[in-house]
Amino acid sequence: MWGIVGQRACRHGSSAMSLQVTRPVIHALRSFSTAAKEMTVRDALNSAIDEEMSADPKVFLMGEEVGEYQGAYKITKGLLEKYGPDRVLDTPITEAGFTGIGVGAAYHGLKPIVEFMTFNFSMQAIDHIINSAAKSNYMSAGQISVPIVFRGPNGAAAGVGAQHSQCYAPWFASCPGLKVLAPYSSEDARGLMKAAIRDPDPVVFLENELLYGESFPVSAEVLDSSFCLPIGKAKIEREGKDVTITAFSKMVGYALKAAEILSKEGISAEVINLRSIRPLDRATINNSVRKTNRLVTVEEGFPQHGIGAEICASVVEDSFEYLDAAIERIAGADVPMPYAANLERLAVPQVEDIVRAAKRTCYRSSSLAATA
């Protein structure tokens, strides 16, 4: 049911750098000219944080269970042992508390990485994220910058119910002063995490619980400790000419799978991995739509005021004459996430939904409303 398992065709493996075996080691023989190693997203995040903490003594970690427990999802494994309790802080249970403390530390020049066990709990601290972190540089006329990173899993996991499954990308991305990133692959995770830590502005770093165990090939360049990805640039994961599909985080995998299915039916889809939600790479998106003339936006979160809504507006404003079909928005259902497993599956986008939407933009299939 969860497309993640099959999305990368037949490749499974555990990189030599992984700190714990997450999957049986079955190596498929395949030769890439540059990518010989594989790395899980979990290890990518762990290594990125480790390298940045090593390079800059001002960087420190804070959150519930990040130290002794090795992280609720083991992202911060080994860091307490390496850097000690002064730089890896297990906090009491108070999101509002430790977020406020992190912002205060950032005001004074430290570089905190604040973990929310999931972004659902960031709501208990949102005043500090928005009013304290996002707006301080502006309100102080540039005197007080807030070099803080808020990170943690975002969006739907599996069977965790309404209060653990919301996507917060639209909430944070609507606020000026924040930068909002959403990695997909291990390369994204490493490059964007390093960029976030080095960035002088507050960054909201939206991970995905179900992607933590996913393995991706990583080149030597990605593994280098100086590797960094630019904030605000999307990546074209797959080139195409008939329809543009935008996605971020886990949905990138689904979009790629959909593109594979579509290619067998003669539709060449271009898949854009947004990577950066704020600032949004409007140039890349618009250039792609000007080439393909059709657009499908994909996200897991609620439809109203979502990321797709902003992308639609941007394309209509900048590339209206290039559109040959109405834009299709794929989003989660407009209901709190159901707990019943069969209903949960229906409440989030599946690969088939993306395929059907792409076909509709190519006039290969009419919408249900048209045939009613």
Added chain:
Amino acid sequence: MPVHYGSKKLNYFTVASTIASQLPHAVGAAYSLKMDGKDACVVGYFGDGGSSEGDFHAALNFAAVLEAPVIFLCRNNGWAISTPASDQFRSDGVVVKGQAYGVRSIRVDGNDALAMYSAVRSAREMAITEQKPILIEAVTYRVGHHTTSDDSTRYRPLEEIEWWQMARNPLTLYRKWLESNGWWNDEAEAELRSNSRKELLKAIQVAEKIEKPPVGDMFTDVYDAVPSNLFEQEKLLQQTVTRYPQDYPSDVPVRAVPSS
């Protein structure tokens, strides 16, 4: 989400994931009881970790000022996942926090069923007759792991767990007390265990036979009445499932939702 049950009939608000958010709720509900002059109070449960949350402080403060009939029952079991109480706070437990807010507070041995019963009974009496909040700190120990995916021997000694399991087990203590009074014996114990097990197995069997929730259930209860956009979404989904059955599992009952 498991453990997130609730029952209007049993006066039990649905359990939430957000820690300590239930405490201001408890005070609000108590205030409502107070306004209605009901012969009732509210009891709000939380752990040692919950006493760190901002909501705990707001709740206690309000309860004291509003003079709300609410019992704050803290299960201090020494651990919040892997965080020991010494990393959670440096106060003398949770009981002093209650006192700091002007709430009458008491510390009880949480593993002594009789002491707990006595304390809660008195607390209820006081809360209702005097219309004031009470805090009970029940000191105990979390013998189990935090969840089934946790191995707590990684962050605490096995000997410590075993000691509490053996020496301070509330079930064992209570049973010994019953037996010493001649009200319980091994046969009764064996029979109770056997009956409970049978009841549980039967309940599982009944649950497994229940049909999975229908598509319509996804759209009900978002609001009191189903709004038109959800009515449309539900119709669209039904049509999609009917049109592309190969993309959907067969155990999804497709039944219409009544229109508002």
